[in-house]
Amino acid sequence: MESLMSVSVGAVFWASLSFLIALFILKKFAWKPILEGLSEREKTINEALESAKEAKEEMARLKASNEDLLQEARLEREALLKEAREMKGNIVSNAEAEAKEKADAIVKKAMADIEQEKKAALSELKTQVAEFSVQIAEKVVKKNLSSNSDHMDLVESLMGDLKLN
Amino acid sequence: MHNFASFFKHTMNFNFPSTRIKAILLLVVFLFVGLSYTNKVVAGEAHGQEHGEIKEDGHAESHTAEKKGFDLSEMIIHHVGDAHAIHIFGDLYLPLPVIVYNKDKGGIDMFSSSNLYEVKHGHQVFKSYTSSAGNTYTLEHGKIVTPGVAHGESNLIDFSITKSIMGMFLALLIVLLVFTAAARGYKKNSGKAPSGIQNVVEPLIMFLRDDLITPAIGEKYAPKYTPFLLTIFFFIWVANLLGLIPFIGGFNVTGTLSITLVLAVIVFIVTTVSGNKHYWKHILLAPGIPLPIKFILVPIEFLSIFIKPFVLMVRLTANITAGHIIILSFVGLILMYGQQSVNTGLGVAIGSVAFMVFMFFIELLVAFIQAYVFTLLTALYFREAKQEPHH
Numbered sequence: 001m002e003s004l005m006s007v008s009v010g011a012v013f014w015a016s017l018s019f020l021i022a023l024f025i026l027k028k029f030a031w032k033p034i035l036e037g038l039s040e041r042e043k044t045i046n047e048a049l050e051s052a053k054e055a056k057e058e059m060a061r062l063k064a065s066n067e068d069l070l071q072e073a074r075l076e077r078e079a080l081l082k083e084a085r086e087m088k089g090n091i092v093s094n095a096e097a098e099a100k101e102k103a104d105a106i107v108k109k110a111m112a113d114i115e116q117e118k119k120a121a122l123s124e125l126k127t128q129v130a131e132f133s134v135q136i137a138e139k140v141v142k143k144n145l146s147s148n149s150d151h152m153d154l155v156e157s158l159m160g161d162l163k164l165n
Numbered sequence: 166m167h168n169f170a171s172f173f174k175h176t177m178n179f180n181f182p183s184t185r186i187k188a189i190l191l192l193v194v195f196l197f198v199g200l201s202y203t204n205k206v207v208a209g210e211a212h213g214q215e216h217g218e219i220k221e222d223g224h225a226e227s228h229t230a231e232k233k234g235f236d237l238s239e240m241i242i243h244h245v246g247d248a249h250a251i252h253i254f255g256d257l258y259l260p261l262p263v264i265v266y267n268k269d270k271g272g273i274d275m276f277s278s279s280n281l282y283e284v285k286h287g288h289q290v291f292k293s294y295t296s297s298a299g300n301t302y303t304l305e306h307g308k309i310v311t312p313g314v315a316h317g318e319s320n321l322i323d324f325s326i327t328k329s330i331m332g333m334f335l336a337l338l339i340v341l342l343v344f345t346a347a348a349r350g351y352k353k354n355s356g357k358a359p360s361g362i363q364n365v366v367e368p369l370i371m372f373l374r375d376d377l378i379t380p381a382i383g384e385k386y387a388p389k390y391t392p393f394l395l396t397i398f399f400f401i402w403v404a405n406l407l408g409l410i411p412f413i414g415g416f417n418v419t420g421t422l423s424i425t426l427v428l429a430v431i432v433f434i435v436t437t438v439s440g441n442k443h444y445w446k447h448i449l450l451a452p453g454i455p456l457p458i459k460f461i462l463v464p465i466e467f468l469s470i471f472i473k474p475f476v477l478m479v480r481l482t483a484n485i486t487a488g489h490i491i492i493l494s495f496v497g498l499i500l501m502y503g504q505q506s507v508n509t510g511l512g513v514a515i516g517s518v519a520f521m522v523f524m525f526f527i528e529l530l531v532a533f534i535q536a537y538v539f540t541l542l543t544a545l546y547f548r549e550a551k552q553e554p555h556h
């Protein structure tokens with residue numbers, strides 16, 4: 001048991017020396033780069049997560065504003081459509097009214113023309129009838145009236161004709 | 166054997182591949198551990214037979230057995246203790262350098278330990294050696310001495326690279342190689358995902374940093390002590406594991422008092438140097454305590470600064486040595502019964518090897534736990550040294 005519980009100066013010397021050298025080398029060439037690398041990476045990851053969160057929020061904001069824009073556009077479109085529809089209705093009814101007016105005017109004018117033509121024709125007819133009457137009268141006068149009654153018959157028939165016209 | 170056979174059969178019958186792999190691994194470890202001690206068994210038996218100690222009447226514990234037969238405690242002390250050569254197996258001993266400072270002559274002698282022994286049937290037979298400077302040395306109870314000089318009046322200081330020191334170098338070298346390789350990875354993969362050895366090392370370092378060191382010391386001072394504590398942890402752990410690897414000579418690095426003493430002294434120095442005003446006031450003045458009690462408390466508090474690292478040292482040494490002793494005891498059982506008859510020895514071997522495997526797993530766990538406990542307590546001592554007045 002003595003050999004187990006004894007401390008040797010040489011072993012203590014070598015153990016101290018080797019441990020301290022190893023501690024120094026490890027500290028400088030292993031732990032420092034490893035621990036720095038770890039915290040660096042943790043920082044990068046945290047930053048990445050942070051920026052991802054920000055990007056997500058930005059996206060949400062953009063999406064919300066897009067939604068708003070879309071909603072606005074939809075309303076505008078509806079308003080435009082409504083307006084257009086109204087305008088169309090107006091145009092059509094206006095056109096109808098105008099067309100009716102024009103048609104009425106044309107008909108009216110045509111009627112007036114007809115009336116006028118009719119009047120003109122009648123007056124011309126009257127003139128001609130008068131002429132014819134004069135001619136007839138001439139002829140009748142020129143011809144020997146065999147009888148008064150005959151004469152009268154003739155005049156009457158002529159007059160009758162005239163009135164009919 | 167029956168139990169084990171049925172146990173394996175039972176285990177193998179599961180259809181899950183992972184269970185099967187586990188069973189195969191267990192079997193491999195079983196064989197490995199068993200085999201690693203077989204050479205000792207064979208050597209012991211050969212030795213016993215040669216000296217004709219297998220008694221017909223079955224009484225191995227006769228008076229001759231004490232001289233020539235198998236001595237369990239001697240075998241265990243031999244394997245657990247430090248040595249000047251590494252016994253691989255059988256007749257194969259790796260010699261180690263012997264470095265001796267001779268106080269009388271004021272010179273250093275350096276030579277291979279193979280000059281101090283001959284190997285006969287797996288055992289070292291020691292002889293004396295005269296160096297080129299004309300000094301004669303020999304090995305007595307594992308110590309380098311000048312023949313004829315009484316123990317306690319030794320004129321030598323032994324600076325030899327012993328088995329444990331070699332094991333310590335090896336453990337430190339492994340730690341250095343692994344972690345500098347990992348550190349290169351951190352430089353190479355800076356800003357990228359870790360690769361290769363980084364993935365092995367990183368969870369361990371993260372675990373120690375985030376779950377042990379930082380909670381123990383506190384955010385403020387943890388970064389200052391992290392490199393030291395990581396070194397302590399990985400050195401102890403690797404050294405503990407080194408002692409469990411068969412075929413490399415059975416290192417007992419962390420069971421060697423000289424080495425754990427160095428660790429404890431370094432912890433003591435760092436704690437003492439780190440101690441702030443509040444720490445010393447707390448120990449030397451014990452504020453807020455009635456005067457009569459101060460006379461009792463202050464000496465106790467003062468002693469505690471030495472006791473704490475001392476306890477660290479004893480705990481580690483005792484735990485690791487005890488683990489080795491238990492495993493070796495099971496080997497010893499085989500050898501003891503092997504002296505009665507080879508068949509008895511083989512019969513005992515079955516049970517012994519089973520227990521050794523069990524102990525082997527326990528020791529794997531202990532290797533980690535002891536490194537963890539040492540590091541945790543050290544961290545707590547540092548925290549105490551850096552404690553702020555409000556608490």
